[in-house]
Structure formats: C-alpha cells, structure tokens
Amino acid sequence: MTSSEQSPLTRKLSAFVALSEVELAVLERLHQRRRSFVAGRDMVHQGQSDQAAYILSAGWVCSYKLQADGTRQIVDFQVPGDFLGLRSVLLRTSDHSFEPIVNIEAAEVLKSDLLDAFAQTPRLATAILWAASRDEAMVVEHLVGIGRRDADARMAHFLLELGSRLALVGMGTKDGYDCPLTQYHLADVLGLSAIHVNRVLRQLRERGLVTFRDGRVSFEDHAGLVELAEFDAAYLDQSGPLLK
C-alpha cells in the first residue's frame, strides 16, 4: 500500500509506530462502516449515551461544550485522521457535541471494534493512546493560550498548530493549507470577539506573516510566525516513528 492509498489515521499513527502489515490490516478494518454526514447537523450530542466513535476520513468537524445559558464553547476542531468521540465511546455519556463544518466522511467504530483490534495487536492500543495523549496536549495548549497568550500570539499559535496537524496527514505544507473555518469559529475557539479576530488577522497580514482569505491559510513568513507565537511543535510529537 502506498502512503497516498492509506487512510489519514494510518498516516497519522505511522508517526508514532512503524506499523506492521498485520497492524495496517487491523487499522484499515476499523474503517469498514463508512458514513457520510452533512454540514451543520450534530453527529453526537452532549449527554447522549451508547454512541459510537468515528474516524474522520474527509472534511472538518468542530467539538464543543454547551453551557447552561445556551451558548457554546468550541473545544477543538477535528481534521482527517482524527477520532471523533473516542472519549465518548469510553465514557458513559458524551461530555461534548460534534458538528461537521462541511460535509464529511467518517467510519463508525464501536467499543467492541476497539477491544477486538487491541486484542489482535496491543501496539495499536499504544498508538491510539498516543493519539489521545496528543489530543490532550492540544487542549492543554489551548488552556494555556486562553490563560496566557495575547490575541496575536494566540491566533498565530492556533494557525501553526492546524498547519502541523494537516501536514501530518498530507494536507498542508509550510506554504499553507485549505481551511473552511469562519471568523466566528476562530473567535469561539480563541475566546475573542469576531471583531477582534478580524483585527488580529489584518495585523498579521499587514506584518507579512500570514494571510487567511477565501478558505486558504497562506504562511508568508512561517519562521516569523513561529517566533511571534513561541510555537514549539514538540507537543504534537510528529517527527517520525518512535516505536520501531
């Protein structure tokens, strides 16, 4: 199988484990139940129980928590290769909701599928635990971002993180990436107002660092943006397989 034929999840986990033929086969079998979901309609509701997890193979999703006052807080976005609700399939009730941002393709995964896969190849369990650890590291970075970074650095850090995540699954380069997010999505995840987001993006563009326009993030000065954000990608841990 060439890397372009592999699922995004396989490409991603390959950054952690040098997968054997057997492990590759088990992983591809997890993609059997393919489903499509339309943009803007929740796939999993907060508080829902007995739900499946999904492996996202095409498109973007946002995960969010509903507040008692009816507002929502976006926790993160999922891109191809990411699990949707891996946490939800293990916890009794989902602690958050998922909404596709565009029409998406995803494979449904039941708890029994995970148990079967882990029984066949325990290294895969470690690889999926790695992916979950990486997801947690991202939430921690967002926590630090909201707590400590100013608006420019917060935006720069977020756009760089997305770029690294997409590069891992072959959907981004140091030049940039396609991005369906609106300024409202950015405002929500970064804890800024939409007007503030607009101003920050204009400043970053005018300083020649990055442009976000017409669904495309273009890095004009990747190194300069890394410096502004104090971005250290070590927490994304994607520099080639650790387990041989």
Add this chain to the structure above:
Amino acid sequence: MTSSEQSPLTRKLSAFVALSEVELAVLERLHQRRRSFVAGRDMVHQGQSDQAAYILSAGWVCSYKLQADGTRQIVDFQVPGDFLGLRSVLLRTSDHSFEPIVNIEAAEVLKSDLLDAFAQTPRLATAILWAASRDEAMVVEHLVGIGRRDADARMAHFLLELGSRLALVGMGTKDGYDCPLTQYHLADVLGLSAIHVNRVLRQLRERGLVTFRDGRVSFEDHAGLVELAEFDAAYLDQSGPLLK
C-alpha cells in the same frame, strides 16, 4: 484481595472495567518499581525526553506548563490512582512538568511495561485509555471554566471535581476531604489572583456552602454547591463498571 488492599489505580479502573483476577495481577505488577519523591522538587521537567511515567499511590502532585516569560500555569493536580506523565512516556518529549506538593509515593512505569501489560490483557489498554479520556475531559472542563464561569462557580466546580475524584479512590465523601493545596495553587489553576481566591472562599463559607481551612475541604451544603457550580459529574464517568 479486599478493596482496601488494592492500589488506588486499581480502585479507579474498577469504575470502568470489572477486572478479572489476571487483569488485577497485571495491574498490580505495574506497581513493582516503587519510588519516593520529596515535596517541591520536579520529578519530570518539561522538554525532558525518554522519561518514565508514574502511577501515584500516595500524596498530591501538580502538573504545570512553563511559559517563555518564566511564569507557570498549573494544568491540573494529580491524586492517588492517577498517572503522572502517561502522555510524557508516549510523546517524545514531555510537554509539561510535575512537582510533588507533599512527599509522595509512586511506581515507575516504562513504555515497555505498558506494552507488555497491553499484550497480556487488551481490556486493560481500554481501561487506561478510559482514564486518559477522563483526564482530557477534566482539562476540557478547566478550559470551559476559565473561558466561561465566574470566579464563585469556577471555585465551586473545582472543589467538587476534586471531591469526586478523591471519593473514587476512597479518600473523600460528601462531607469533604483532606487537601494540601494552598491559595496560590488555587489561584494558579483557576486563573485568579490570590486575593481574589481568598475573597471567593470567604463568600462560599459565609453562604454556608463550603469551608476550606487547615488542610480540609468541608462541604456544608453539597447540593447547594452543585447548584451554584452547575456541576454535572457525568464527565468523570465513575458510576460503576461499564465493561463487565
């Protein structure tokens, strides 16, 4: 083995999986390399690589991220039964630091120990993935707390969460729990000033909800505190084994 002889981690994972004798034995073997650490000295440094993970069996630890300006942001506290750096053992370099708050006891766990344990009992891999998912759900709650809750609700939510976590390992009840945290720890994790923490605690005490004094959190009105915090413990998912 009676539940009082079990390690806190075993008690905690039992909330997710009805563990078999074999699984119990594998889990207890993970506790072989026992270590002691003194209060106030980092066990794992952010940026350190090739480090072990630890299972905390006695005492409290805080995990934090260092900022470029030298300040630190506490991400969470660990209590008995929690992993320290499970994420660090899987990611190449640790994305955060650990500091014991009091003298602690912990068992060292290497990546190879985890792989061996998962190979012997894949259900244990699912249980540890559950624990990691729960940790992530807590970070998400803290993110929402800093983004959306006012200071009273944030404090109330945090004290209730700690109470539920400690109850799971037999160290807390609805009456309260012993707690070695200082007002500086609370200020740091909640994103408040120490003066603000002091004022919030006084208000909660004067309203007859909770008292935090002399190393003890006492719930005077647990239900009232739950209402104030809009605390829904579902994300802690600890209502008895899900996997039989």
